[in-house]
Amino acid sequence: MPLYDRRGVSGCRQIRFLLWSAIAAYAAGFSALSILRHEAFNTGRFDLGNMVQAVWSTAHGHPLEVTNLAGDQVSRLGSHFDPIVAAFAPLWWIWPSPSLLLTAQAAAISLGALPVFWLACKHLGSEPAGLGFALAYLLYPPLQWLTLNEFHPGALAVPLLLYAFWYLDEDRLGAFAIFALVALLTREEIGLALAGFGLWYALARGRRWAGGTIAAGSLAAAAIVIGLILPHFAAEQGLAFYSRYSEVGGSPGGILRTALSSPGLVVETALDRRGVSYLVQLVLPLAALSLLAPIALLPALPQLAINLLSATPTQTSIHFHYTAAAIPPLVVAAVLGGGRLTRRRKDLAGGLARIALAASLLGNYLLGPIPIWRAFPGGETLQSRDANVSTHARVAASALRLLPPDAVVSASNSLGGHLSERERILSFPFVQDATWIALDERSPAYSDRLRAPLSLAIQVAWLRRDPSWRLVFEQDGVLVARRTAVP
Numbered sequence: 203m204p205l206y207d208r209r210g211v212s213g214c215r216q217i218r219f220l221l222w223s224a225i226a227a228y229a230a231g232f233s234a235l236s237i238l239r240h241e242a243f244n245t246g247r248f249d250l251g252n253m254v255q256a257v258w259s260t261a262h263g264h265p266l267e268v269t270n271l272a273g274d275q276v277s278r279l280g281s282h283f284d285p286i287v288a289a290f291a292p293l294w295w296i297w298p299s300p301s302l303l304l305t306a307q308a309a310a311i312s313l314g315a316l317p318v319f320w321l322a323c324k325h326l327g328s329e330p331a332g333l334g335f336a337l338a339y340l341l342y343p344p345l346q347w348l349t350l351n352e353f354h355p356g357a358l359a360v361p362l363l364l365y366a367f368w369y370l371d372e373d374r375l376g377a378f379a380i381f382a383l384v385a386l387l388t389r390e391e392i393g394l395a396l397a398g399f400g401l402w403y404a405l406a407r408g409r410r411w412a413g414g415t416i417a418a419g420s421l422a423a424a425a426i427v428i429g430l431i432l433p434h435f436a437a438e439q440g441l442a443f444y445s446r447y448s449e450v451g452g453s454p455g456g457i458l459r460t461a462l463s464s465p466g467l468v469v470e471t472a473l474d475r476r477g478v479s480y481l482v483q484l485v486l487p488l489a490a491l492s493l494l495a496p497i498a499l500l501p502a503l504p505q506l507a508i509n510l511l512s513a514t515p516t517q518t519s520i521h522f523h524y525t526a527a528a529i530p531p532l533v534v535a536a537v538l539g540g541g542r543l544t545r546r547r548k549d550l551a552g553g554l555a556r557i558a559l560a561a562s563l564l565g566n567y568l569l570g571p572i573p574i575w576r577a578f579p580g581g582e583t584l585q586s587r588d589a590n591v592s593t594h595a596r597v598a599a600s601a602l603r604l605l606p607p608d609a610v611v612s613a614s615n616s617l618g619g620h621l622s623e624r625e626r627i628l629s630f631p632f633v634q635d636a637t638w639i640a641l642d643e644r645s646p647a648y649s650d651r652l653r654a655p656l657s658l659a660i661q662v663a664w665l666r667r668d669p670s671w672r673l674v675f676e677q678d679g680v681l682v683a684r685r686t687a688v689p
Contacts, residue, residue, distance in 0.1 A: 229308050233305040243645070253355070261298075267625075335536070393422075450468055471510070491537075491554070494543065570582055609638050638685070639685075
């Protein structure tokens with residue numbers, strides 16, 4: 203019985219059962235963890251609440267409308283190009299809950315194991331090896347942190363790019379185009395990753411015309427999104443993200459000029475201690491096999507450059523969503539790197555898969571988010587208790603039930619993640635036309651760290667003294683106030 207044919211992958215029922223069991227376990231387990239983290243108030247107005255409001259607004263006839271930090275009603279497209287968010291609106295009519303987004307994200311990412319399995323079966327010639335690499339994908343620490351980092355449309359690019367690459371590797375350009383086009387709707391930089399796919403197709407497969415067309419079309423799509431669409435929708439609020447790159451030029455054109463005039467500065471900025479540690483944490487959990495297929499790493503380079511050149515520390519951390527466009531090329535390169543080693547020695551396939559799986563499991567133990575690791579010596583403890591719903595979280599949940607669903611609310615960040623299913627929600631201490639305020643003294647407001655000059659304690663003191671507001675709830679540091687006078 204052949205291990206592989208052009209219609210798919212065949213094999214024993216046991217391997218397929220194990221594969222689908224692992225996919226289902228990932229989807230169920232990380233859905234549950236994500237929902238529990240939300241119920242424990244370890245999500246926020248930024249970013250889960252922002253996505254929830256965009257979906258809610260779309261479902262209520264105002265496509266992708268959100269309230270920004272300054273209190274203006276703006277399009278979500280002024281911050282990021284992720285119109286795929288609108289696709290959740292029909293589902294919202296059926297399941298109107300943030301849990302919808304969290305569950306969909308975990309399920310979608312889990313299904314990325316299928317193209318990894320197919321690729322490994324094809325390039326290593328072994329279904330057990332395919333299973334090993336699929337499990338390594340599901341255990342990959344950056345992938346699991348991405349799944350748990352609230353909800354971000356860019357995370358959906360991971361399975362979409364993996365399916366796109368599988369069909370590209372199969373020379374099925376029509377199916378590739380479908381997944382590539384949907385992936386473009388998840389984040390503005392995805393076009394750059396797809397351009398890398400085109401270069402791989404041209405260089406590694408010798409399909410120069412088709413690969414060049416894919417690369418050129420993808421670059422054009424990225425240029426239109428970054429150069430025209432985002433600035434259009436951000437005209438009134440500005441693209442604040444460029445300030446993260448002030449040291450190396452402050453804009454795409456400025457970065458290019460800096461790279462040409464001062465390449466040493468660009469390299470020094472990218473490969474500082476934090477940047478090198480970031481790269482190591484991305485590569486080693488895949489047993490460094492990605493390095494054996496350097497051409498397949500081309501699609502990861504734009505995302506890695508975007509992250510490494512940023513002055514924002516979260517972008518060079520595997521604990522956030524900024525790894526989304528880099529993960530698929532890293533995993534694909536690991537599979538192709540393993541395949542390269544097995545071309546002459548087919549008997550190496552099983553061993554390489556076991557090495558990849560062991561590296562991913564060890565990496566998960568040392569770096570991953572699975573809460574059980576905290577019980578073992580040396581296991582990762584970061585955020586390991588974030589899914590524990592505390593008494594404080596229950597108090598906050600009971601306080602938020604006092605707020606009318608159609609009221610304009612000003613909320614601190616952790617509470618705002620539970621109050622975004624409405625037309626307008628402000629970030630405390632921005633009050634403006636709010637008729638209710640909800641804040642948690644034990645969790646500082648998002649804007650406290652960005653614009654507000656006053657500490658949370660002083661802001662609360664103001665609220666207590668202001669006669670136009672009346673406290674209707676105060677327990678365990680959670681406060682709810684209602685406006686008593688017309689603003």
